[in-house]
Amino acid sequence: MTNLPARVCAVLGPTNTGKTHYAIERMLAHRTGVIGLPLRLLAREVYDKIVALRGPSVVALVTGEERIVPPRAAYWVCTVEAMPQGIGPDFVAIDEVQLCADPERGHVFTDRLLHMRGGRETLFLGAETMRGVIAQLVPKAEFMRRERFSQLSYTGPKKTSRMPERSAIVGFSVDNVYAIAELLRRQKGGAAVVMGALSPRTRNAQVEMYQNGDVEYLVATDAIGMGLNLDVNHVAFSSLTKFDGRKMRHLMPNELSQIAGRAGRHTNNGTFGVTGEAPPLDPEVVEAIESHRFTPIKKLQWRNNRLEFGTLDALLNSLSAPSGEMQLARTRDADDHRTLQALSQIPEVAARARTPAAVRLLWDVCQIPDFRQVSFNEHNAIVQRIFEFLHQDGQISQGWLQDRVARIDKPAGDIDALSKRLAYIRTWTYVAQRKGWVQDENYWRGETRAVEDRLSDALHGALTQRFVDRRTSVLMRRLKQKESLVAEVNDKGEVTVEGQFAGKLTGFRFQLDPKATGEEAKTLRSAALQALQPQFKLMSDRFYNAPDTEFDFTEQGGLMWGEYAVGKLVAGGDALSPIVEPFVDEEAGAEVAEKLRRRLSHFINRKIEAVFEPLIALKNDETVTGLARGVAFRLVESLGVIPRSVIADDVKALDQDARGLLRKHGIRFGQFTIFQHLMLKPAPTRLRLVLWSLQEGLSEFPEAPPPGLVTIPAVPDAPKGYYPRAGYRLAGERAIRIDMLERLADMLRAVDTRGGFEATADMLSITGMTLEQFADLMGGLGYAGERGERAKVKAVEPAQKAAAPAEAAQEAAAPAEAAPETAPADVAESTATEVAPEAAAEVAPAASGETAEAEPETSTDASADASAEAEAAEMEVFYTFRWVPKKRPADQGRARNAGPKGKGQGKGQPRGNAKKPEHKGKPRSGKPAPNRDKPIDPDNPFAALMALKNKS
Numbered sequence: 001m002t003n004l005p006a007r008v009c010a011v012l013g014p015t016n017t018g019k020t021h022y023a024i025e026r027m028l029a030h031r032t033g034v035i036g037l038p039l040r041l042l043a044r045e046v047y048d049k050i051v052a053l054r055g056p057s058v059v060a061l062v063t064g065e066e067r068i069v070p071p072r073a074a075y076w077v078c079t080v081e082a083m084p085q086g087i088g089p090d091f092v093a094i095d096e097v098q099l100c101a102d103p104e105r106g107h108v109f110t111d112r113l114l115h116m117r118g119g120r121e122t123l124f125l126g127a128e129t130m131r132g133v134i135a136q137l138v139p140k141a142e143f144m145r146r147e148r149f150s151q152l153s154y155t156g157p158k159k160t161s162r163m164p165e166r167s168a169i170v171g172f173s174v175d176n177v178y179a180i181a182e183l184l185r186r187q188k189g190g191a192a193v194v195m196g197a198l199s200p201r202t203r204n205a206q207v208e209m210y211q212n213g214d215v216e217y218l219v220a221t222d223a224i225g226m227g228l229n230l231d232v233n234h235v236a237f238s239s240l241t242k243f244d245g246r247k248m249r250h251l252m253p254n255e256l257s258q259i260a261g262r263a264g265r266h267t268n269n270g271t272f273g274v275t276g277e278a279p280p281l282d283p284e285v286v287e288a289i290e291s292h293r294f295t296p297i298k299k300l301q302w303r304n305n306r307l308e309f310g311t312l313d314a315l316l317n318s319l320s321a322p323s324g325e326m327q328l329a330r331t332r333d334a335d336d337h338r339t340l341q342a343l344s345q346i347p348e349v350a351a352r353a354r355t356p357a358a359v360r361l362l363w364d365v366c367q368i369p370d371f372r373q374v375s376f377n378e379h380n381a382i383v384q385r386i387f388e389f390l391h392q393d394g395q396i397s398q399g400w401l402q403d404r405v406a407r408i409d410k411p412a413g414d415i416d417a418l419s420k421r422l423a424y425i426r427t428w429t430y431v432a433q434r435k436g437w438v439q440d441e442n443y444w445r446g447e448t449r450a451v452e453d454r455l456s457d458a459l460h461g462a463l464t465q466r467f468v469d470r471r472t473s474v475l476m477r478r479l480k481q482k483e484s485l486v487a488e489v490n491d492k493g494e495v496t497v498e499g500q501f502a503g504k505l506t507g508f509r510f511q512l513d514p515k516a517t518g519e520e521a522k523t524l525r526s527a528a529l530q531a532l533q534p535q536f537k538l539m540s541d542r543f544y545n546a547p548d549t550e551f552d553f554t555e556q557g558g559l560m561w562g563e564y565a566v567g568k569l570v571a572g573g574d575a576l577s578p579i580v581e582p583f584v585d586e587e588a589g590a591e592v593a594e595k596l597r598r599r600l601s602h603f604i605n606r607k608i609e610a611v612f613e614p615l616i617a618l619k620n621d622e623t624v625t626g627l628a629r630g631v632a633f634r635l636v637e638s639l640g641v642i643p644r645s646v647i648a649d650d651v652k653a654l655d656q657d658a659r660g661l662l663r664k665h666g667i668r669f670g671q672f673t674i675f676q677h678l679m680l681k682p683a684p685t686r687l688r689l690v691l692w693s694l695q696e697g698l699s700e701f702p703e704a705p706p707p708g709l710v711t712i713p714a715v716p717d718a719p720k721g722y723y724p725r726a727g728y729r730l731a732g733e734r735a736i737r738i739d740m741l742e743r744l745a746d747m748l749r750a751v752d753t754r755g756g757f758e759a760t761a762d763m764l765s766i767t768g769m770t771l772e773q774f775a776d777l778m779g780g781l782g783y784a785g786e787r788g789e790r791a792k793v794k795a796v797e798p799a800q801k802a803a804a805p806a807e808a809a810q811e812a813a814a815p816a817e818a819a820p821e822t823a824p825a826d827v828a829e830s831t832a833t834e835v836a837p838e839a840a841a842e843v844a845p846a847a848s849g850e851t852a853e854a855e856p857e858t859s860t861d862a863s864a865d866a867s868a869e870a871e872a873a874e875m876e877v878f879y880t881f882r883w884v885p886k887k888r889p890a891d892q893g894r895a896r897n898a899g900p901k902g903k904g905q906g907k908g909q910p911r912g913n914a915k916k917p918e919h920k921g922k923p924r925s926g927k928p929a930p931n932r933d934k935p936i937d938p939d940n941p942f943a944a945l946m947a948l949k950n951k952s
Contacts, residue, residue, distance in 0.1 A: 008142065011126075094124055128145070160187070172241070193220070194221070209464070398439055508536060634650070642724065
């Protein structure tokens with residue numbers, strides 16, 4: 001063994017003993033020094049610390065993929081593999097020396113343990129398990145025991161959803177790490193991800209996110225066991241097995257301890273446990289970890305460092321040479337050894353490697369790490385190509401390297417794609433760091449580093465986007481810190497809390513972002529509602545002082561403030577007194593809810609008072625007494641419109657004074673409906689349907705008909721009572737507005753409803769219907785329509801042209817309102833959706849005898865004219881309508897007539913003992929009898945016809 005020229009000390013102990021910190025202090029106490037660390041990530045962390053203490057001009061960083069060497073470098077921070085040889089530093093430190101037993105990299109650590117020395121001081125930092133073997137291999141070494149600053153205890157299994165804050169969950173595969181991070185994002189707001197394959201830039205960004213509290217959880221591989229200093233209180237193992245590059249194996253107790261020891265920093269105690277599918281730890285393992293006592297390491301991995309480069313075979317044989325020491329076990333073939341074996345079998349490579357210089361070059365190229373871990377053969381192909389370039393040209397082709405780097409320089413893509421590109425660029429970063437391998441080394445070192453930085457930033461962004469709900473993590477941190485949250489609401493109602501979108505505020509109800517689920521949703525809603533408390537109060541003040549013009553009600557009973565639903569109406573004691581139910585989140589407080597209820601009650605009460613003013617005046621008129629008050633009460637109860645059949649007996653019993661008193665309030669006694677005319681306007685109709693639907697307890701309110709329409713199509717599945725409240729009466733396939741129906745009833749009094757009549761132009765005009773539609777309407781009112789065709793008479797004579805407007809004027813002069821006090825009492829519809837044909841019979845008295853007698857003469861003359869132009873006649877369709885009385889059962893008729901069959905009064909006849917008036921065989925007519933003594937106007941176009949009639 002090598003004689004020790006200076007002090008050699010092994011500083012041993014568990015994690016969290018300050019060994020690395022002690023080594024940095026000792027190195028800076030010397031003029032020069034080199035420290036070898038197990039991970040590129042840890043090397044970067046130590047480099048940053050020393051730069052902060054001494055400045056960048058004297059500190060070098062050398063790893064496989066990174067090389068920062070200032071001209072006056074005095075302190076070298078390196079990975080163990082990249083530690084410079086032959087520079088003669090005053091101080092040397094090797095961290096995590098227990099890795100000498102690692103099957104993959106152990107031979108490198110063993111070589112440094114045996115051969116790397118400082119001129120004045122050498123430190124070996126590691127676990128207590130190395131004491132015995134170091135004492136055997138380095139006999140003059142001193143030993144320093146360092147105790148852990150804090151206690152480490154086992155807490156057993158724990159669900160991931162119940163993991164305490166500031167926890168690190170350890171997985172041993174990329175898929176496992178991603179799955180845990182995804183679960184924590186959904187349940188806890190997210191997690192930082194730390195893996196050995198990450199670039200230092202990505203790793204530092206993720207760690208910073210954890211350290212500053214943006215997330216409370218860390219998901220990592222066993223890379224965190226290698227000296228990374230993090231504020232971790234608890235470490236949970238999601239698995240107790242790992243793939244070591246060759247096979248799956250169980251972790252040893254000392255490996256578990258190395259990782260678990262990351263819990264508890266400096267004097268803070270830490271805990272460890274298991275989660276997920278990992279079984280509980282055996283009591284013996286727990287006791288070993290808590291007491292830091294493990295089986296000593298007895299053998300180290302070793303590979304001969306005295307290599308022979310005369311020939312390929314000589315090099316291969318020297319790599320396979322035994323150690324000759326029982327404590328040093330020859331390591332299994334490492335990746336560089338296997339690559340050399342594979343390339344030596346390729347004739348083209350073997351032909352080039354015929355000189356010692358070529359063999360040495362080939363060995364240097366074979367040591368390029370397989371960062372990509374995609375395919376052993378693919379890695380060998382790249383190594384072979386690089387060797388051919390270097391052997392033939394002395395440097396790698398500029399164009400070839402440029403093409404490879406350009407393919408990788410794509411910072412777009414998902415996590416897997418970015419991770420692969422980062423692994424690829426590490427190969428070319430390593431190549432660029434080798435002296436003399438590329439033209440313009442500084443350019444390529446900067447270029448590959450820039451590509452790695454871009455990919456690192458993109459990967460950090462992708463990891464954060466996938467595994468961190470920054471919104472939830474920020475809000476959870478603020479809630480934990482008891483800080484007052486700031487909420488903002490834009491003109492679209494979008495709510496942001498501390499700059500993070502939380503949802504929308506619709507009126508006084510908060511709608512959470514639908515993307516939030518689980519624990520995230522709870523946290524987000526809690527934070528948002530807490531931050532919205534001042535906003536609710538400000539809005540309620542503005543709401544209470546808003547004018548009525550900003551409010552409205554919907555046809556489903558909702559109450560709106562602009563575009564926001566702020567409440568709804570529910571049934572009250574009576575139709576005109578609905579109750580308001582405001583829409584307010586419970587968290588807004590009872591004061592806000594009460595303010596909304598009062599303001600909405602004021603609005604709807606004033607709305608009802610304004611829209612139903614005539615009806616309320618009728619209700620409050622104390623001069624309306626007796627039976628008239630009963631009719632008024634029923635009318636108010638029905639909101640101004642009631643079928644006549646419902647109160648037929650009361651209407652019959654009203655005297656003229658009572659009717660006159662009610663008419664002063666705008667009450668019209670129609671043949672079908674008793675109604676207050678102003679209540680048929682669109683606004684009262686819309687509100688009446690809402691209030692009526694509330695009282696009826698309908699689940700879906702029918703809509704009001706469009707304003708201005710005389711008839712509307714029948715509403716499918718309309719609830720009972722809908723048509724009168726809508727201001728219409730159903731007749732056939734359509735419903736007619738009740739005031740227009742009463743006008744039509746007035747016209748029907750002037751025609752012979754029993755003998756038959758045709759529809760006039762005025763009848764079609766007031767209904768706005770075609771003849772076919774009018775026929776269906778009349779059928780719904782109890783009339784039978786007989787369709788016919790005839791030759792259309794051309795109106796060529798002036799007398800005929802003048803006749804039509806004269807007749808129309810005569811019909812238009814009919815009174816707009818019938819005289820209901822002379823109408824029989826049982827005239828009206830029996831239900832809201834059924835037509836009582838008997839009622840229609842009472843609005844259709846027979847035509848006068850004179851009119852009936854005049855028709856044959858007119859028909860004779862029209863026939864003569866038609867026969868004269870028979871060949872050129874054009875056919876037209878016409879309908880003849882007749883009243884069809886509804887048949888009643890015989891016993892019902894006797895009950896109504898109160899006498900023997902055939903003896904009682906018929907429908908429309910006076911009751912009591914009054915005699916039946918004599919009509920001398922002529923039908924009654926609503927028109928006054930013409931004055932036969934009045935001289936005939938010679939200018940009348942019908943003068944000739946009247947003269948002929950008188951002669952006959």
